[in-house]
Amino acid sequence: MSDEIKQIRNFSIISHVDHGKSTLADRFLELTKTVPEEKMKEQFLDMMDLEREKGITIKLQSCRMIWRLPNHTEIPNHKLQIPNKSQITNPKYILNLIDTPGHVDFSYEVSRSLAAVEGAILLVDALKGIQAQTLANLELAKKQNLVIIPVINKIDLAEAPARIGETKKELAKILNVSEQDILSISAKKGTNVEKVLEAIVKKIPSPEQEKEKPFRALIFDSKYDSYKGVIAYIRVVDGKISKEEKIYLMAAETEAKIKELGYFKPELSSQNVLSAGEIGYIATGIKEPGKVRVGDTITKLKVRSEKLKVVNVEPLDGYREPKPVVFVSVYPENSDEYNLLKESLSKLKLNDASLYFETERKEIFGQGFRCGFLGLLHLEITIERLRREFGLELIVFSPSVVYKIIDKNAQEILIYSSADWLDSSLIKEVKEPYVELGIITFSNYLGAVLKLLEEFQGKYIGTEYLGPNKLVLTYYIPLREIITSFYDKLMGATQGFASMNYEILGYQKSDLKKIEILLAEKKEEAFSKIVLKDKAYPEARKFLKKIKEVLPPQQFKVALQAVVDGKIIARETVRARGKDVIAPLYGGDYTRKRKLLEKQKKGKKKLKERGKIKIPSDVYLKVLS
DSSP states (O other): OOHHHHTEEEEEEEESTTSSHHHHHHHHHHHTTOSOGGGOOTTTTOOSHHHHHHTSOOSOEEEEEEEEOSSOOOOTTOOOOOSOGGGOSSOEEEEEEEEOOOSGGGHHHHHHHHTTOSEEEEEEETTTOSOHHHHHHHHHHHHTTOEEEEEEEOTTSTTHHHHHHHHHHHHHHHHTOOGGGSEEOBTTTTBTHHHHHHHHHHHSOOOOOOTTSOOEEEEEEEEEETTTEEEEEEEEEESEEETTOEEEETTTTEEEEOSEEEEESSSEEEOSEEETTOEEEEEOOOOOGGGSOTTOEEEEOEEETTEEEOOSOOOOOOOOOOOOOEEEEEEESSGGGHHHHHHHHHHHHHTOTTOEEEEEEETTTEEEEEEEESSHHHHHHHHHHHHHHHOOOEEEOOOBOOEEEEETTSOEEEESSGGGOOOGGGEEEEEEEEEEEEEEEEGGGHHHHHHHHHHTTOEEEEEEESSSSEEEEEEEEEHHHIIIIIHHHHHHHTTTOEEEEEEEEEEEEOOEEEEEEEETTEEOGGGOEEEEGGGHHHHHHHHHHHHHHHSOOOSSOEEEEEEETTEEEEEEEEOOOOOOTTTTOOSSOHHHHHHHHHHHHHHHHHHHHHOOOOOOHHHHHHHHO
């Protein structure tokens, strides 16, 4: 292994939301002088306005920094082979940082970044201590066999000193390390941040790859550039590559000529060569987004007998394809913008491999897409990006999960929406996705949390204490419940002192039913929904009242009915639009008024028999959005 590779350290920062990842990354950029002081701003690596507004990291970002130790220090097991050490007092190290999101919906982003590094900083807020996503990200890091550097942040806060000891004990217990191995810093003020950089150099191993091997690189992210085509974010695993060389994407079976390659500083910085162990980018020039896939292996293109081949190169282990768990129908308000929406989704998928979409059609709204997301925040962020970055006005329907029906012939059928539901006579069994839900909270809120979990059909698995007053509750719960109002109710029950994380476990048999809505005895499929059998009646009542509130009055009475398995279980009535037919009369016998009222009554009866209800599109939006 060359000395240059020995000087490389690839690492990530992992933590829960709002524990100070972006602030710590800012201090790294300042200390290493990667970004000039006059250009520095808060949350520098959070490139999107949306990230700054919400105060969270949404997209992983990479940055190459150069760091020199204050004094020459022997690095255990990584000694540089320098002929005359006395001439060098501060050896230079290349630090490749990948800043990662912290929210549960973006755990896939975290897993991709961790596959490209050798170590990770586990950052924990001194006041909040270990949170649910802290544990989830830690497990991802352990699966990659990464070196973990535990760091406690925000020690400058007035209340912090009383909590630092307790937080250290929590970390030491989970990581099985000594409390003396845990660093305490203030990322905001820069206190002890230099010690974190020293720990990165001393504890995280350098890459083990060899430059002499054939070139191989793993794509861990990508984005689209109208001039350079798809830009692949890569970790070079073996060998080296120069600009102007030709490359081959093994899984996509696509060849291309490199337009540009280089490092992230953190902006794109063009270079002549990328070598083993380095993290950088390749501008492929490919204009078709679908040809560059996250997890694919890039290697050099070789020509033999005028045929394009890759010789003697094994593809790298790619990433597990993310599986969306929340599905939503998305339509453009202006049907002429369908192609723009399709193109926009394709471009977003380039740097968000977890985004799924396929074409669907609703009679009322025309063509649109059924989109799959990893969670509600992922959904919210994607929709907002479509609106801001591409200027789209969208119609977004309420989210749902994917169910499975086993029919009488033992065939498994996926149910993406209520429209796909089978007739009850054909259904043998219904299954829905379940998750393992982890909730971290304080013991004085335990009663309220247990009551909430019972309300949401949670099944108890276990309890683990992180300290005398802090615990982790683990429950088995339907994903259907998680994507509704669970998080907001959890925050309300604990006054905000709780965090949650969940992992999809699989499908479980469930007693679900389809509620069909009849308007004037005609089925309106768009209003149908899938609910638990025991909750069918209250859900039906609630839904009918909502429709009644927004449906405009007709010339006749309209019956709203909820039907389950052919039986009416709830009903509401929309009163007819009133018209005073006797207003023009200013005298005369009562029989004249009675005659007009009877005529009106007969007219309304005929309208009810022959009339059709016209439902404005905004009614669908108010009911289903």
